[in-house]
Amino acid sequence: MRLRVQYSLGPDLRFLSHLDLMHMVERALRRADIPFLLSQGYNPHIHLSLGTVLPVGLWGQQEYFDLELEEMYPQLFKQRMNEVLPPAMRIQHCRLIPLEAPSLMKLINTATYVFCITDVSKEQLNTLVRNWYESSALPVPSRGKKKDRVKDLRKGIYRININHGEDAFQLEFLVSAGEPLNIRYDELLDLISASVSPRLIVDYFRKGNYIKKKDRLYSPLEKVM
Amino acid sequence: MKDKLFRDILPWVSKPIRYTGGEVNIIRKDWQESKAKMAFAFPDVYEIGMSHIGGKILYGLVNEKSQHLLERTYAPWPDMEERMREEKIPLYTLESFTPLKDFDVVGFSLQYELTITNVLNMLDLAGIPVLAEQRSDQDPLITAGGPVAFNPEPFADFFDVFLIGDGEELLLEFLDMVDQTRNLERRQRLQKMAEIPGIYVPSLYEVEYHEDGTIKSRVPLYGGVPERVRKRVIPDLDYAYFPDKPIIPYMNIVHDRAVLEVMRGCQRGCRFCHAGVVYRPVRERSLEVLKKQAELQLKNTGYEEISLASLSTLDYTGVDRLVRHLVCSYGERGIGVSLPSLRVDAFSIDLANEVQKVRKTTLTLAPEAGSQRLRDVINKNVSEEQVIEAVEAAFQSGWNAVKLYFMIGLPTETEADLEGILDLVNKVRETGQKYSRRSVEVRASIAAFVPKAHTPFQWVVQNTAGELEDKRRYMMRQKRKGIKLSFHESYTSLVEGALARGDRRLGRVIFHAWQNGCKFDSWSEYFQLDQWVQAFQACQIDMDFYTQRMRSMDEIFPWDFIDTGVSRKFLQSEYNKALQGELTPDCRIADCTGCGICSGLGVELSLKEAGDYAFKSPV
Numbered sequence A: 001m002r003l004r005v006q007y008s009l010g011p012d013l014r015f016l017s018h019l020d021l022m023h024m025v026e027r028a029l030r031r032a033d034i035p036f037l038l039s040q041g042y043n044p045h046i047h048l049s050l051g052t053v054l055p056v057g058l059w060g061q062q063e064y065f066d067l068e069l070e071e072m073y074p075q076l077f078k079q080r081m082n083e084v085l086p087p088a089m090r091i092q093h094c095r096l097i098p099l100e101a102p103s104l105m106k107l108i109n110t111a112t113y114v115f116c117i118t119d120v121s122k123e124q125l126n127t128l129v130r131n132w133y134e135s136s137a138l139p140v141p142s143r144g145k146k147k148d149r150v151k152d153l154r155k156g157i158y159r160i161n162i163n164h165g166e167d168a169f170q171l172e173f174l175v176s177a178g179e180p181l182n183i184r185y186d187e188l189l190d191l192i193s194a195s196v197s198p199r200l201i202v203d204y205f206r207k208g209n210y211i212k213k214k215d216r217l218y219s220p221l222e223k224v225m
Numbered sequence B: 001m002k003d004k005l006f007r008d009i010l011p012w013v014s015k016p017i018r019y020t021g022g023e024v025n026i027i028r029k030d031w032q033e034s035k036a037k038m039a040f041a042f043p044d045v046y047e048i049g050m051s052h053i054g055g056k057i058l059y060g061l062v063n064e065k066s067q068h069l070l071e072r073t074y075a076p077w078p079d080m081e082e083r084m085r086e087e088k089i090p091l092y093t094l095e096s097f098t099p100l101k102d103f104d105v106v107g108f109s110l111q112y113e114l115t116i117t118n119v120l121n122m123l124d125l126a127g128i129p130v131l132a133e134q135r136s137d138q139d140p141l142i143t144a145g146g147p148v149a150f151n152p153e154p155f156a157d158f159f160d161v162f163l164i165g166d167g168e169e170l171l172l173e174f175l176d177m178v179d180q181t182r183n184l185e186r187r188q189r190l191q192k193m194a195e196i197p198g199i200y201v202p203s204l205y206e207v208e209y210h211e212d213g214t215i216k217s218r219v220p221l222y223g224g225v226p227e228r229v230r231k232r233v234i235p236d237l238d239y240a241y242f243p244d245k246p247i248i249p250y251m252n253i254v255h256d257r258a259v260l261e262v263m264r265g266c267q268r269g270c271r272f273c274h275a276g277v278v279y280r281p282v283r284e285r286s287l288e289v290l291k292k293q294a295e296l297q298l299k300n301t302g303y304e305e306i307s308l309a310s311l312s313t314l315d316y317t318g319v320d321r322l323v324r325h326l327v328c329s330y331g332e333r334g335i336g337v338s339l340p341s342l343r344v345d346a347f348s349i350d351l352a353n354e355v356q357k358v359r360k361t362t363l364t365l366a367p368e369a370g371s372q373r374l375r376d377v378i379n380k381n382v383s384e385e386q387v388i389e390a391v392e393a394a395f396q397s398g399w400n401a402v403k404l405y406f407m408i409g410l411p412t413e414t415e416a417d418l419e420g421i422l423d424l425v426n427k428v429r430e431t432g433q434k435y436s437r438r439s440v441e442v443r444a445s446i447a448a449f450v451p452k453a454h455t456p457f458q459w460v461v462q463n464t465a466g467e468l469e470d471k472r473r474y475m476m477r478q479k480r481k482g483i484k485l486s487f488h489e490s491y492t493s494l495v496e497g498a499l500a501r502g503d504r505r506l507g508r509v510i511f512h513a514w515q516n517g518c519k520f521d522s523w524s525e526y527f528q529l530d531q532w533v534q535a536f537q538a539c540q541i542d543m544d545f546y547t548q549r550m551r552s553m554d555e556i557f558p559w560d561f562i563d564t565g566v567s568r569k570f571l572q573s574e575y576n577k578a579l580q581g582e583l584t585p586d587c588r589i590a591d592c593t594g595c596g597i598c599s600g601l602g603v604e605l606s607l608k609e610a611g612d613y614a615f616k617s618p619v
C-alpha cells in the first residue's frame, strides 16, 4: 500500500538539508518498526519520496511525503512515528492513496511562504504590497540553478496577504512552485529586503503546499490523482 | 542565546546543522540536580567528533550511570568562529546552550597531536584563560584524555589535569573528586586529584634539563604526588559500559552508523604503532554481549549499517560468527555490515565477501612497507604471497578496485624499499588484470612515518621534509597506467613528529603558533608551515632537536613517567630486533613475548571466543 503523510517541521529543525531529512525519516521508520517496502537489487532503499524540497533555513507547517509499505493502519503509523520522531517534527495526517497516483513532485504547483516582520507599520506594508501588485515585472537575481540570470517574480506571485502575528506582521505570499516557474523563498526574501532591512525580518517559513487547478487550491491529501 | 543563534548567526554559516544540537537520543540532564558538570570538548568539527566511539561511551556513561552531567561541544568551523566572535557568542554546549565557562570541567579528547591549536582556540572562544597558570578558582578545570595524552608534556601548559588510559572508571572517579573538592582552592584540589591512579597533574612537577637540552630529572613538588603515572585499564570489556542508545546526528558524519567495539587493543606488535602499545593488552567482548548490543543499538537508532570497529577487527576471535549472525539477522531489513579494516589474507576476503554480497567497493589492505626486509623490520607479518593471494581472491569474487596503504621514511629504508612499493603495486595490478574483465584501478596511499613515544622506534630520527620530498619525486618519476599514488603532506608530519616526542618547552611554541592564527592544523587547507617555523624561531627552539636527533638508549624521555605497562626494556629489545630484521610473534599465538603488560598491570589477555575457533595466523 501507499501512504501519503502530512507533517510539520518546526523551527528547531529548519537547518536540516533535504538529505538530512530523508535520513532522519528513514531512521525513524526503522525505530518505529514500520513495515516499509525495500527496493530490490544492489543497494536496497526504502520507497520514500519527499515532496518539494524544504530549503535549509526554512521550517514548514504542512509538508508531505509518500511511503510504500505493507498493510498497516494509517492511524497506527502516525502514532508509532510520533513516538520516535524528534519533538520538532510531527505527523499530522495520513491517508492511503492509489499505487499509481502521481508523485508529490508532479502534483504540487503552489506554495505559501510567510515572512514575519517587526517594527513596521501596517501602512508601510500596505504600500509595499500595492507597489508589488502594480509592477508589471519584479526582477531579482535568480537563486536557482541558473544563478546568473535575472528572474521575474511577478507572474509567479498569485496573492499577498498581510496578517497580524504575535509581535510582528506577517507577509504571506501565495506563489507558483515546481514547474514551470518555481518561486524560491530566498528570492522573495531578496524582494522584501530591497525595501525592508533584513534585520527586521525575524522569521520565515513555508505555510503550505497545494495543488492549484483553475482557481481552486487543494491539499495534496485531498487531490491525489 | 539559542534564539539569537538561530536568527542572526546560523542562517549565514556553512552547515549550520553542526551547531543546533537537539538530535534524537540526546540526553538533557537537569542542571541543578546534577553534581559535577562537565563539557566534553572535541577539538575538531562536529562530523569528526561525533564519529568517535570514545566520546559516545563517555557521554552515555556519565549521563546514564552517574549523578554527574556531560554535555558536548566541537570546534566551530572558521566561518562560524568569526560570526561568534563578532556577535560575542561564547562557545557553548549543544545540549543546553550553556557557555563552557559555567561548567566545573571542560574535558578535551586528544586523538591526534595537531588538534592542539584548536584546543587553545576553543578555550579562548569560551572566554577561559588558555594557560593553566592564569586560571582562577572560578574557572573550570581543563582536562584531556585520549591517545595523545600518553605524552602529555608538550601540552602541559594548557591543561590542569590529564586522564591516562581507559576512561570508563577513571572519569567517574575524577568527577566524584571534582564534586567533593569544590570548596577547596585550586592547588589543593589538584593535589587531591593527583592521588587518583591514572591522573597526571602537570603543575605538580618540576623538570630540569642537561646542558644539551635533554632531561636531567623530573620531580614531584609535593608529597603524595606520584613519580610515575600508570594508565588505567578496563580488565573485562563485557562489564564495561557501552551505549545502547547513541545520539543520531542529523547531518551526515564521517562514521554515520551503529558501531560495535568488538575488542580493545591489538597484539600484533607492529613496531611503528602507537595505538598498539597504549591500548594493550587485547580485551575482547563476548559474542553474546555483542549480539545484544547490536540488537539494542539498531532498535534505538534505526541505523541502516553497523560497523565492527577496533584496531584490527579481523583478529577478533569470534569475528566470522558475529558477521554471519549480523548478516542473517538484519540483512533482510536492508541493514548492512561494514568492516573498517581488512587483514591481508584470504580469510579476510571470504568474510568481506560475506558482508558485501551485493556491493563490491574498494578493497583496502595495509602492507605498510614495500619489501620483505622492511616489513620484517617493522614487524608487519605479511608476505608478498599473502598480498597477492588476498588480491586474487578479491578480484575473482568481483572486486575491481584496490587501495594499498604504505609508509615511507621508515627506519633503515633504502631505495630498494621504495622500488618494492612500486613493484608490489604493479603486481597487484597485474593480478587484477588477470582476473577482472574491466580495467582495474590500484591506488596507493603513502604516508610519512612519524616516530611516536612509547614505541620501539621512539629513539629514531625522522625523515626531513626534503628527504620525503625526494622520495616522493623518485617514486613519481614515471607515470604508470592504472596506478595512482597519493602522498600525505610531508610538512605536517614534521610538526606532528615534534609534538609527538616533545617536552614541556614546546608549550610556548604551540601558544605562539596559535596566536599567529594556526588552527585546524590537521586540515591541509589550514595548515600553515611558515607560522609554525616562525613560532619555533621566535621561541628559540630548534625543531630538529625533536625530529632529527638519534636519541641515546639511556636518555630520559619526557614521557617516560607515563607507564603504559609495556616495559622500556621490551621496547629496546624490539628496536634491536628491528635492526636485525627479526620478527616478534603475536603473543596470542606464540608464547608471551615479555612486553610486561600483563604482570605489570595485573591484567591478562582476554580472548572471549577462542575456544572453538582455529586462529588463522598469517605467520
Ligand code: SF4
Residues within 6 Å of the ligand: B266, B267, B268, B269, B270, B273, B274, B275, B276, B311, B312
Ligand atoms: S595491526 Fe599493527 S598497526 Fe594495526 S593496530 Fe595492530 S599493531 Fe598497530
